[in-house]
Amino acid sequence: MSFLTIFKVSLRSLGRNPIRSFLSCLGIGIGIVAVILAMAIGEGAKTMMVKEISSMGNNLMMVFPERRNRGPVSGGMGQGQTMTAEDAEAIKRELGHLVKSVSPQVRTTVQMMYGAKNWAGNVQGVATDVLDISNWTVTEGRFFTDDETRLAARVCVIGTTVQSNLFGDDESPIGKIIRLKNMTFRVIGVLGSKGANNWGQDQDDVIMAPYTSVHRYLQRSKFNTINMMNLSLVSMDDLEDAKREVSALLRQRHHLADWQDNDFETRDTTEIMNTIGSVTGIVGMLLLIFSVITLVVGGIGIMNIMLVSVTERIREIGLRMSIGATPRNILVQFILEAMVLSTVGGAAGVGVGIGASHIVGAAAGWPVLIEPASAVYAFIISSVVGLFFGFYPAWRASKLNPIDCLRYE
Amino acid sequence: MAHLIEIRDMYKIYAIGDEPVHALDGVSLSVDDGEFVAIMGSSGSGKSTMLNILGCLDVPTKGSYLLDGLEVAKRSPAELARIRCMKLGFVFQNFNLLPRTSALENVELPDLYMGRLNRRERKARAMQLLERVGLKGREMHTPAQLSGGQQQRVAIARALMNNPPVVFADEPTGNLDTKSSIEIMNLFTELSNEGITIVMVTHEDDIAAYAKRHVVMRDGKVMRDDRGEGGRKTTEEVSRLVKEALA
Numbered sequence: 001m002s003f004l005t006i007f008k009v010s011l012r013s014l015g016r017n018p019i020r021s022f023l024s025c026l027g028i029g030i031g032i033v034a035v036i037l038a039m040a041i042g043e044g045a046k047t048m049m050v051k052e053i054s055s056m057g058n059n060l061m062m063v064f065p066e067r068r069n070r071g072p073v074s075g076g077m078g079q080g081q082t083m084t085a086e087d088a089e090a091i092k093r094e095l096g097h098l099v100k101s102v103s104p105q106v107r108t109t110v111q112m113m114y115g116a117k118n119w120a121g122n123v124q125g126v127a128t129d130v131l132d133i134s135n136w137t138v139t140e141g142r143f144f145t146d147d148e149t150r151l152a153a154r155v156c157v158i159g160t161t162v163q164s165n166l167f168g169d170d171e172s173p174i175g176k177i178i179r180l181k182n183m184t185f186r187v188i189g190v191l192g193s194k195g196a197n198n199w200g201q202d203q204d205d206v207i208m209a210p211y212t213s214v215h216r217y218l219q220r221s222k223f224n225t226i227n228m229m230n231l232s233l234v235s236m237d238d239l240e241d242a243k244r245e246v247s248a249l250l251r252q253r254h255h256l257a258d259w260q261d262n263d264f265e266t267r268d269t270t271e272i273m274n275t276i277g278s279v280t281g282i283v284g285m286l287l288l289i290f291s292v293i294t295l296v297v298g299g300i301g302i303m304n305i306m307l308v309s310v311t312e313r314i315r316e317i318g319l320r321m322s323i324g325a326t327p328r329n330i331l332v333q334f335i336l337e338a339m340v341l342s343t344v345g346g347a348a349g350v351g352v353g354i355g356a357s358h359i360v361g362a363a364a365g366w367p368v369l370i371e372p373a374s375a376v377y378a379f380i381i382s383s384v385v386g387l388f389f390g391f392y393p394a395w396r397a398s399k400l401n402p403i404d405c406l407r408y409e
Numbered sequence: 410m411a412h413l414i415e416i417r418d419m420y421k422i423y424a425i426g427d428e429p430v431h432a433l434d435g436v437s438l439s440v441d442d443g444e445f446v447a448i449m450g451s452s453g454s455g456k457s458t459m460l461n462i463l464g465c466l467d468v469p470t471k472g473s474y475l476l477d478g479l480e481v482a483k484r485s486p487a488e489l490a491r492i493r494c495m496k497l498g499f500v501f502q503n504f505n506l507l508p509r510t511s512a513l514e515n516v517e518l519p520d521l522y523m524g525r526l527n528r529r530e531r532k533a534r535a536m537q538l539l540e541r542v543g544l545k546g547r548e549m550h551t552p553a554q555l556s557g558g559q560q561q562r563v564a565i566a567r568a569l570m571n572n573p574p575v576v577f578a579d580e581p582t583g584n585l586d587t588k589s590s591i592e593i594m595n596l597f598t599e600l601s602n603e604g605i606t607i608v609m610v611t612h613e614d615d616i617a618a619y620a621k622r623h624v625v626m627r628d629g630k631v632m633r634d635d636r637g638e639g640g641r642k643t644t645e646e647v648s649r650l651v652k653e654a655l656a
Contacts, residue, residue, distance in 0.1 A: 002524060005521050005524075009521070012510070016508075016509050315505060316507060316508075318505070319501075319505040319506075319507070320518075320522070321466075321490060321493075322464070322466060322493060322499050322505075323493065323494065323498075323499065323518060323519045323522060323567070324490055324491065324493050324494020324495070324519055324522035324523060324571070325490060325494075325522050326486075326487045326490040326491065326522075327486050327487055327490070328487060329490075329522060401467075402466045403461050403466050403467055406466075406501065406505065
């Protein structure tokens with residue numbers, strides 16, 4: 001008997017019991033919906049986070065001074081006094097083959113005033129390179145130049161949050177003088193909005209000024225220490241080389257002996273990505289486990305129906321055997337029935353799953369990413385479920401003795 | 410000439426509890442092409458076991474069985490299935506048609522497993538067989554839409570589908586009323602006259618009277634094998650024959 005014929009026989013048998021067939025499809029269908037949802041949401045969430053992370057900077061690598069403890073009190077990340085702007089310049093000068101741009105960064109919190117309005121926020125002292133590194137844009141006016149940095153010019157660019165709080169919607173801030181810690185700074189540009197980051201922090205609540213100016217006028221520091229530096233690498237492929245060479249250079253500059261630990265730490269977005277990857281991985285894993293459980297439950301449903309079907313159609317099996325069906329014919333027929341049930345359920349599940357992921361995505365504001373491959377996987381998975389759970393009932397049917405079947409009442 | 414069916418010294422022993430039960434106890438029997446044989450006996454005589462083994466639905470414990478020149482006593486279930494497919498047709502007491510399936514498709518079924526004909530040929534042959542058994546115009550009826558006698562006609566057409574050398578009938582009229590029984594037995598007689606070999610199990614003398622040869626069994630042994638040299642027997646003659654055999 002040809003495979004196609006057996007397939008038709010299977011379809012006909014299922015067609016004789018449409019409601020039961022539908023209900024047995026349902027379990028697998030729900031399982032596949034769960035799988036599709038899990039994949040779509042997992043992928044969507046991951047893509048969103050990766051997008052957020054890459055908005056932090058291009059090929060970003062960060063260097064922080066070591067955590068310096070005062071007695072038992074931790075100073076916190078970036079509070080050590082070991083790294084200087086000269087370190088940043090040295091990196092740019094000597095590691096140009098690995099590092100495209102370097103921007104030292106100093107931070108301080110200031111009260112800003114313009115006319116009768118005031119606003120408290122962060123001032124970031126950076127270099128012009130920060131534009132390359134961190135994907136900032138200037139929507140109005142201009143950014144400060146390297147010359148202005150060298151000369152410690154009292155100029156600044158402001159984020160949109162600062163702009164709206166100090167100037168309101170009507171007034172252009174360009175060329176205006178604002179006061180930071182009672183020092184006058186000229187606003188020369190407005191930064192394009194970046195919105196909130198992954199952690200909900202408003203990235204537009206920022207003022208950027210040359211790090212030299214922040215040092216001299218806002219921190220009034222005698223030392224040239226910086227809180228961190230942002231590096232943009234030529235290529236992320238060289239990350240390990242860059243880490244090693246930057247470390248070597250900084251160790252040399254800091255006169256560290258072999259037995260001394262680094263007095264700085266490097267960070268890069270791959271670490272953050274890995275963390276995010278592992279978090280979304282765990283979530284994805286959990287979703288996948290639930291989906292698998294659902295699929296197993298669906299599969300058991302199919303197995304149950306098939307066992308009932310075999311018992312119910314035992315006379316039919318006996319008859320088919322007596323007129324020449326081999327055990328293998330019977331086996332294939334019942335496995336195919338189970339597989340048809342599960343793949344039809346699976347195909348319906350793919351459709352409903354895609355719809356459901358879009359609904360969930362729209363409701364949760366997540367991007368929904370359905371890879372075409374996941375539909376194919378779902379199809380394969382559902383046929384495998386059918387094969388796996390259909391095998392035992394089919395095997396039992398094929399091992400029946402035709403005489404017993406024909407006599408069965 | 411070689412016999413179509415030849416069993417020699419055949420045993421079928423079931424172990425029920427500690428006591429072995431000899432359902433067949435050293436039976437030898439041969440059937441030639443074109444014969445119409447009735448295997449008779451009361452329940453427990455071994456006639457059903459005999460038919461099961463003859464029909465390749467069961468294997469004997471001991472003994473040889475040559476079917477159409479082929480040794481079939483020790484075969485795997487799959488091999489037996491192929492043999493049944495190619496060499497045998499079955500007519501059962503309870504018809505055993507596929508429910509909710511048209512008469513035509515029921516008749517076509519054996520060829521699906523045989524795979525000898527293409528779709529058009531298969532349909533043509535099934536139509537022809539249904540016409541032969543007197544069901545022209547009812548090809549698309551499902552078993553539920555047919556009377557018992559008509560269902561058994563469909564079953565007979567199905568048994569003939571693969572053009573087997575032998576048709577086995579197990580109490581073919583057991584579920585039929587008298588009128589239908591007579592019609593079915595007349596049909597078997599016609600088929601026999603056309604040269605089809607029929608082996609039928611029955612315990613009813615009037616049904617057995619349609620056969621030409623009578624094999625009477627008891628306790629797993631053949632008690633009497635009347636080859637019907639004296640022409641067709643009446644019911645009374647068959648009754649007497651059985652009574653003599655079992656006396």
